[in-house]
Amino acid sequence: MSDARLGLTVVHRRYVPYAHAHYAGNLVDGAYVLGLFGDVATEVCIRTDGDEGLFASYADVQFRAPVRAGDVVEVVATVSRVGARSRGIDFEARVVCRGRPDRGESAAEVLVEPVVAVTARGTVVVPSAV
Template sequence: MTDDPRLGLTVTHRRYVPYSHAHYAGNLVDGAYSMGLFGDVATEVCIRTDGDEGLFASYSDVQFRAPVRAGDVLEISATVVKVGRRSRTLELRAVVVGRGRPDVSESAAEMLAEPVVATTATGVVVVPSR
């Protein structure tokens, strides 16, 4: 199905990481935070491709490549890379595009000139039969 119009669809969300989600020293946020955001962006993919919220069936090759901290601005994206009868395989990325600057002042922050890839994964979602 190389000519399937759903292939290549990318959905992107942006989210500010609140300090209430800091879990570890240095205001680090646990890896589950990115995984939850992957679920949100995958839900929108399913709505756009199939008119249904769908369900996550699996994650594979999850990689936590850089820390996510409270005060970060994340860009979370899902791209459809494979379409099955009821399944959709997604490439998922959480990228830090902005970061708090507590070294400057308590409320200082900046958008990053070089975004940092924080978390990547492959996910499979399933939707009801048509």
């Protein structure tokens, strides 16, 4: 019998403020996206177990494309494994909108094809069921 929590997907979107740019070209450090993964994992835990849970580990983090200030990032978390107290979660961060400073200071566009920026697998733990 399959666990109903398997395949649960939670999506967050966030505008990346210029205050988070740390590098030339308005690049944002990878830790910014890992923080977003933590936020979406918290909602996963609330939905599956009624508790915020705790992040235990990341596995196979892949930084595939840059995230820049002015981007809108969509972060997706999907439950891939359910243990007694642990949950495996697959993460993907996609850039869905991007600033276009070449067209003007505040110009931006919706990307026709989102750019996969970061993928990872993680494990969260939740309290044992009462």
